[in-house]
Each structure stands twice: as structure tokens, then as C-alpha cells.
Amino acid sequence: MEAETVSIENSGYRIKHGLLSRITPLTKQEKLLEIRLPEGEYLDHDPGQFVQVSVFGVGEAPISICSSPTRREAFEICVRQAGRVTTAIHKLCEGDVVGIRGPFGVGFPVLPLEGNDILLVAGGLGIAPLRSLINYIIDNRRDFGKVDILLGCRNPESMLFSSEIGHWQKRIDLNFCCSVDHAAPEWAGNVGVITALIPGVNLYPLKTFVMVCGPPVMYRYVVDELLKKGIPERQIFLSLERHMKCGLGKCGHCQIEDIYCCQDGPVFSYQKLKHIRGAI
Amino acid sequence: MNQALLSKSRLADFVSYLVSGHKVVAPVPLQEGRFKFDEVQSLADISLNYIPTILPPKKYFMPQRSTLLRYDLSKGQDMEEMVELEKLVLFGVHTCDLAGIQCLNIVFSDRPKDLHYLARNNFITVIGLECSDYCDSFAGCAMLHNHLPKGGYDLFLTELAECYYVHINTQKGEEMIEEASIFEAATKAAEGELERLRSRKKELFTSEVPIRYQDIPRLFEETFDSDVWSQLGEKCLSCGNCTSVCPTCFCFDILDEPELDLGSGERVRVWDSCQNEAFAAVAGGDNFRKKRLERQRHRFHRKFKYLMDRYGRLFCTGCGRCSRSCMAGINLKRTISALIEERG
Amino acid sequence: MTRPKVAFFDFSCCEGCQLQVANLGEALLDILALVDLVEFREVMSEKWSGRYSVTFAEGSICSDEAAEKLRKLRERSDVLVAYGSCAATGGVNGMQNRIPREKLISTVYGDQWRAEETRGVRAIHQVVKVDYTLFGCPINPAEFLRLLTAILGGISWHASDNAVCVECKFNENVCMYDRGATCLGPITRGGCNSWCVNNGNVCYGCRGMVSNPNRAGAEEVLQAHGLKPELIAGKMGMYTGALEADDGT
Numbered sequence A: 001m002e003a004e005t006v007s008i009e010n011s012g013y014r015i016k017h018g019l020l021s022r023i024t025p026l027t028k029q030e031k032l033l034e035i036r037l038p039e040g041e042y043l044d045h046d047p048g049q050f051v052q053v054s055v056f057g058v059g060e061a062p063i064s065i066c067s068s069p070t071r072r073e074a075f076e077i078c079v080r081q082a083g084r085v086t087t088a089i090h091k092l093c094e095g096d097v098v099g100i101r102g103p104f105g106v107g108f109p110v111l112p113l114e115g116n117d118i119l120l121v122a123g124g125l126g127i128a129p130l131r132s133l134i135n136y137i138i139d140n141r142r143d144f145g146k147v148d149i150l151l152g153c154r155n156p157e158s159m160l161f162s163s164e165i166g167h168w169q170k171r172i173d174l175n176f177c178c179s180v181d182h183a184a185p186e187w188a189g190n191v192g193v194i195t196a197l198i199p200g201v202n203l204y205p206l207k208t209f210v211m212v213c214g215p216p217v218m219y220r221y222v223v224d225e226l227l228k229k230g231i232p233e234r235q236i237f238l239s240l241e242r243h244m245k246c247g248l249g250k251c252g253h254c255q256i257e258d259i260y261c262c263q264d265g266p267v268f269s270y271q272k273l274k275h276i277r278g279a280i
Numbered sequence B: 001m002n003q004a005l006l007s008k009s010r011l012a013d014f015v016s017y018l019v020s021g022h023k024v025v026a027p028v029p030l031q032e033g034r035f036k037f038d039e040v041q042s043l044a045d046i047s048l049n050y051i052p053t054i055l056p057p058k059k060y061f062m063p064q065r066s067t068l069l070r071y072d073l074s075k076g077q078d079m080e081e082m083v084e085l086e087k088l089v090l091f092g093v094h095t096c097d098l099a100g101i102q103c104l105n106i107v108f109s110d111r112p113k114d115l116h117y118l119a120r121n122n123f124i125t126v127i128g129l130e131c132s133d134y135c136d137s138f139a140g141c142a143m144l145h146n147h148l149p150k151g152g153y154d155l156f157l158t159e160l161a162e163c164y165y166v167h168i169n170t171q172k173g174e175e176m177i178e179e180a181s182i183f184e185a186a187t188k189a190a191e192g193e194l195e196r197l198r199s200r201k202k203e204l205f206t207s208e209v210p211i212r213y214q215d216i217p218r219l220f221e222e223t224f225d226s227d228v229w230s231q232l233g234e235k236c237l238s239c240g241n242c243t244s245v246c247p248t249c250f251c252f253d254i255l256d257e258p259e260l261d262l263g264s265g266e267r268v269r270v271w272d273s274c275q276n277e278a279f280a281a282v283a284g285g286d287n288f289r290k291k292r293l294e295r296q297r298h299r300f301h302r303k304f305k306y307l308m309d310r311y312g313r314l315f316c317t318g319c320g321r322c323s324r325s326c327m328a329g330i331n332l333k334r335t336i337s338a339l340i341e342e343r344g
Numbered sequence C: 001m002t003r004p005k006v007a008f009f010d011f012s013c014c015e016g017c018q019l020q021v022a023n024l025g026e027a028l029l030d031i032l033a034l035v036d037l038v039e040f041r042e043v044m045s046e047k048w049s050g051r052y053s054v055t056f057a058e059g060s061i062c063s064d065e066a067a068e069k070l071r072k073l074r075e076r077s078d079v080l081v082a083y084g085s086c087a088a089t090g091g092v093n094g095m096q097n098r099i100p101r102e103k104l105i106s107t108v109y110g111d112q113w114r115a116e117e118t119r120g121v122r123a124i125h126q127v128v129k130v131d132y133t134l135f136g137c138p139i140n141p142a143e144f145l146r147l148l149t150a151i152l153g154g155i156s157w158h159a160s161d162n163a164v165c166v167e168c169k170f171n172e173n174v175c176m177y178d179r180g181a182t183c184l185g186p187i188t189r190g191g192c193n194s195w196c197v198n199n200g201n202v203c204y205g206c207r208g209m210v211s212n213p214n215r216a217g218a219e220e221v222l223q224a225h226g227l228k229p230e231l232i233a234g235k236m237g238m239y240t241g242a243l244e245a246d247d248g249t
Ligand SMILES: Cc1cc2nc3c(=O)[nH]c(=O)nc-3n(C[C@H](O)[C@H](O)[C@H](O)COP(=O)(O)OP(=O)(O)OC[C@H]3O[C@@H](n4cnc5c(N)ncnc54)[C@H](O)[C@@H]3O)c2cc1C
Pocket: A050, A059, A060, A061, A062, A063, A064, A065, A077, A078, A079, A080, A081, A082, A083, A084, A085, A086, A087, A125, A128, A129, A240, A241, A242, A243, A244, A245, A266, B278, B281, B282, B283, B284, B285
């Protein structure tokens, strides 16, 4: 009759071993980690989904997958050092193992994009999940129409994936535009908020899908600009960040009204979000 | 056979029978007219006449702290998912708390299923006990239609003049009755007495709040910006009592608890509360429910609106615990009445 | 790997926190297997002249001499931990900061007083940078072990910012207010596993308030339970007097 502790299998809390096969520092605060699951296992994610990355003894943190599902053998995450778990992740070396749960949630819609124009709006670390989509688009480029990418960051030094962005800029099938909040005089690009770039984008609203990811303050302004351009509400998609613990729609941390961001999101259409108070 | 009778003089024997084969938990008295579910050895330990315990029975289904997995770093990042199981008989559960257990069952059975919860659930036998009177002014079970049994138990006992009327709801319950072999067949007279008791209850248990069950979600929808929330926000101390004692609050945090040598440890879940300041804060410094009024409104809306939208039932059982334990005197029934009044 | 050199020091305090450490029993043996205890007045007389990996400082800082000693310790320590309320918030010692110094000293020492004896009370972090803080008067042994585990693992540590009521409810105590007493649990920083209430006492607020308390709301509750405003202010500030005027010197 005594309480006993028994093992169970395949609960939602099981972690898979993720081998850190490559670590690339991107800025002072952010590192790009390439992760391989055990032989024969693939993450099989959609762009915009996230994983729970765990370091035993410290805890777990939800992190977007920033590589394209078309590149299956490994996946990548970009981690900003923000607190306990992310600091512990930053201390790890190539060859170390992290725990992985997921992929979780609903990512960016991919199928409806076929044959349509796409505008991607990223603020700061928001480029991470969008990079997954961008590389997916690049790998299937002829399935999509015109692709515009707008990126905003604090200053040129904080720009993530700058060498990759260099390649994007050179491609003739992507239009890339960047703006920084502050820059030294030698900066050749735009200075100012990202919303200022939107009016200048040449687009055909009814045929354009917009994917947005960035800090919470950004969304209201970006959506207003997009609506001004005549983009239909159901073609605007936003990825929301919330405090997340379980990823399983149970712990309540990520709840906004009746939705759980971890399972029902993190990506939602504006058409849905506009009815949800406190979402943006 | 779905009904049986247990003569009052044999109730002690029934408890002894339960105790002989199981760990039995039941309401026991504490100071100041408070009660808690705790292990009992005999009928003498049990308060048959009790108002809702400080913590609801959820502490057995989803303990304050429970292990999710154990890890061992000496063998790489090895881990084993774990659940602490204990065969239990939960004796004397009121209808409001039965409803609470049902709410939790719905949440944790929803996909993705929570195996830790479901495994524990399987180990618990539930024996309900009917209330014949309102607990106190905080109780609101009638408003929520939870003053009458609607499943959620293996056996359910109703006290009649001479005996207990027992509804047998599951095979497990039936087997207990047979094994105990102290139950008698139900009689027409007992059936009649039960019916009279239930119709008397209908008069006794009236909702003091002028609203129908099915209209409650709309009330909350229409009063989102009500001043009532600001008043609550000013009063609330964010102590978290209301959510801990709530039979349907199931929010939790997940923590790692390493051993001192750091080589091994456990990942555990611990009750958390949407009333705690950092519950919805994220790393960039944003806190999506920074104000107390937002957190209070979230708590109420979860009970009466959000989870209704999601699971099709209200998540307030009417047990009255949050009002009974609120440091600031925030009262659920009075809050709903204030919303009704304000909306007009 | 060499074992970390750990030392314990005390300033103005009752030494109750180091007693908690000395009384850890079996857990202390586990700790001693992992670290080199190089200085700890309560249990040993040896001294150490090298660098400290982890220094635990107990007590508040009440004199220039103590401040100087603390600064030297900080320089010699990789990690400095302020443990116990006196170290973390100034503790009860801080109450004296509210009384004019001359009056205070003449009350305590009579006409024999010497003005330079002490100065205002400061918490450790008001004098030097602190890496980890453990609240409590005295510290809670289980929490101490969790903190130590974090320190040894090089992991940052957040003290609980939930109210004492949270754990008190986990422990299913009958509320002190139901028992006719007034208790500071609703606004006091928890992490103590509601130690006092478990043992039949009210919460005195030894960890200071949570980081964003609803002070006005709490005052209203206490007044409704018959406390006068001065008494409420006294109760609420009993352990945090030193934090009120941070003169930064
Ligand atoms: C869907 C999603 C995708 C994300 N993608 C990325 C990404 O690609 N790269 C990246 O670097 N970061 C990402 N984040 C943010 C990242 O999860 C947080 O920075 C991280 O959880 C902080 O944990 P910590 O232990 O390091 O910080 P802590 O020491 O725990 O706390 C620091 C701060 O973070 C907050 N916080 C704690 N836990 C969480 C949590 N589970 N979720 C959110 N905030 C929390 C705390 O309230 C505190 O304010 C994402 C978050 C979400 C929800």
C-alpha cells in the first residue's frame, strides 16, 4: 500500500538526446547551435514551430527552430543568453548533449503560400523562426511568387545571421531590406523603426501573405501599416512569444483567453488574434 | 444492481473494511472548524459533516509537487519518466469536489494526454457523500448545478433516516460492495425517501445569484472592461490562496531539483498560480498580465468563460473555497452579483 | 578538479544562520565531501590565506571597520553569498536606522556613549556586489541546500518571489487569520516552506516583502483586523529598515 515510484513511457515530458554538432557565435548575446538527434530520428518540424531545450539540473526553455525542414539531417536553433537555462546552454560545447522535446505548436502556414507573394517582417530575434521559413522558401523557390524580407534590429552589430543575409541580399529572387534603430555614420542602410519600411514595399495586397515575428511592442504598429496597405486580415500571421513551461497546453503559462500559445500557436492569423484581448 | 443500502450502524464496518485493504483518505477536523483530507484508520477519525476541506482532493490527483522524470548525468543525459503512484480510496467526497475532479479529468485527458495525471487517476477509488444542506454563505454549488451528484465516483452515499443509500456507479464499486458483504438490497421505501430528500434539496439549495448557468459565460464576455475588475485589482494581495485551494486550478511550473553532487536529480512539477506576479512574464521584460486586475480577471474568466469555450463546461464548482480563503475578502458570488448589477 | 574552497563569515547578527548550517546533520557531511571548508568559526578554528571560491557572509554591516573587512573578503572571493536576513535586507538590526543616532546610542549605552561606536545598518549588497542572496531569519536549511547546489553548478538562482501564503496553502495550514491572529504571509517573500506557520507561529515577514507588494491592500486588511497604522508600519518594516535609506556609502 506504500506509495511507489514507477516508470512510465512516452509521457509528454520525455526528452530526446540532441547532440550539439556545431556551435557558431553570432553576436555577443546569441549563438547558433546545430543539433542532431540520435541515428535515424528527425525532428520533422514546420517552419515557426519550437522545441523545448533542456539542460538537466537547470531546466527547459522554449526556442524556435531556425533551420528549414528541407534540411533534415540536423536542425538549428539560435539562442540568446537571457537567464538561467539560456546561460547554461551558452556554456555548452560542441559534442555536448541537450534534451529536446517537440516540435511543438502550429507554425507558419506553408501550403497556402504556394503561388502567392510573401512578405516577411522580422524584428530582432524574430528573424530566428522566419529564417526557417525563408530557407524553406529558398529550397522550394519556384513554388512562390515575389518574396520581400524586412528586418529591423537595434544596431548593425546586433544583426543575426549577417553573412547569410549577405547571400540573401545577392539573390535576385529575394528582396531584402533592413533598418536599424541606431547606427554609426558609416552605416549605409536605413535608420529607424521597421514599420517605416512597410509603405515602401511594392506589393499586390490580395495576393500577399505576411509573416511577422518580433518583440511584442512591434505587432500593433506593423499590423496597422499592413492593413493600411490593404492586406486582408486573414493573410497576416503573427508569431507570439509567451512564457511557456509544458508546451502541452496544460500548465497555463502561455494562455491568452481561451487559447494556449504553445499548442494553438505560436503562429496565429490576425483575423483570429484581433478578437483575443491581450494578444497583441 | 446499481443501488444498495448500508445500515447506519454498519458504516464503521464499511470504513474498517476499506482500511483493511487500502489507504483511505477522508475529511478530518482541524482547528477553527476547518477540515482536510487525510489518512484515516476508522470512522471515528472522519468528519461526515464537514464544509469543504482547505485543499480539494486535487492534491491526490495532481500533488503540490510531483516527479515527472529522473535524470542521471553520469550516463549521459539519461532520464526515466516517473510517476509516484499510491492506491487510495478517497472517502466522503462532496458533489462540488466530484465536479472538480471531473474538470481535471477533462483537461488532462485532452490531447496531448497527461500520462502522469491519468496514471494516478487510475489508482484512486472515489466514494462520494451527499450534502443535505448548504455548507455556508460562501458555497455556490446550486448556481453551478453541482449540488446533486452527476457521476465522477465509484460509489455515492446519501444519508437517509436509518441507512445510507448507495449508488453504485462502476464495476470497481460493485466489487467493493460484494466483498464487504455488509450491504443490503435497496428498497422501494428507501428510493422514495431519497426522492423526497432530493426534492427538498431543490428548495434548500437555491442560487442566491440571479443568473442562469447557461448565461454566465456571456456575463463575463460583456463585462470584460467593468470597473469591478479594477476594484478587485486594488484589493487583491496576489497571495495565491484562491488558486491553490481551487479544485479546478491546475496551472503548474516545471523545475529541476538536482542532488547536491549535481550528478542526478528530478524534474518536478509544482503548483503555480496565475496570481503570482511572474506567471506570464517573458525574458524580454514584458509581463502579459502585469496588473493585479488583469490577473484577477484572468482567474475569473478561466472559470467562467475561457475553459467553457474550450471544454464546454464551467470550471467553477461552487465549493466557495476561494472566497473562504481570500485574504482581501474577495467573494466570488458577490463579484458575479456586482457584474450583473453593473451590466444591468 | 580541486574542490571549491568555502568559507563562512559573520558580521552583526545573532549567528543563528550559521547555527542552521552547523546543524544540517547528514547533509553537512554530504557537503563536506564536495567542498573544502576552509573557514567557519562556528565549527573550526583554522584560518585560510588563499582565495575563496565561495564566501558566505552573514549579518549586517554596522561600522566602517566591518565594511572594510567585507570589502577585503569580496576581493578574495570568486562568489559572495549574502545569507540570512541581516545580510540580505539588514534584518531586525535595520530598525535602528529609523531612530536618530544620538538618541539611539544614549538609550543603549546611557551617558557612557561614544559617538563613533557604530553607524547606520546596511545589508551586504549595500556595501559590495553580491552574487547570491538567501533570505530568512534564520535561513531555511532546505533552501540553503538548493542554493548551494546552484552555486556549485554555477547556475544563477532566483529567490522565490511568491508570497508565503503559497507554500502555506501547499502545507494545508489553517490560516492564521481564521485563528484570530494577524500574519504577514500574504505579502512576505516565501521560499521558507511557511516554516513559522507550520509550527504554530504567524509570519513576521523576515524575508521582506515580495518585490511588488500591494501595500495599501495589505494595510487595509490588517486594519480591518484591528491593527493601528503605526503597528502595521512597524510590522511591515521590521526586517527592512536598512533598505529604506540607501545612502550608498
Ligand atoms: C515560442 C517561443 C519561441 C522562442 N524562441 C526563441 C529563440 O529562438 N531564441 C531565443 O533565444 N529565445 C527564444 N524564446 C525565448 C526564450 O524561451 C526565453 O529567453 C527563455 O525561456 C528564458 O529562459 P531562461 O531560463 O534563460 O531565463 P530565466 O532565468 O528563467 O528568466 C529570465 C526571464 O525569462 C522569463 N522566462 C522564464 N521562463 C520562460 C519561458 N519558459 N518562456 C518565456 N520566458 C520565460 C522570466 O519570466 C524572466 O523574466 C522563445 C520563446 C517562446 C515562447
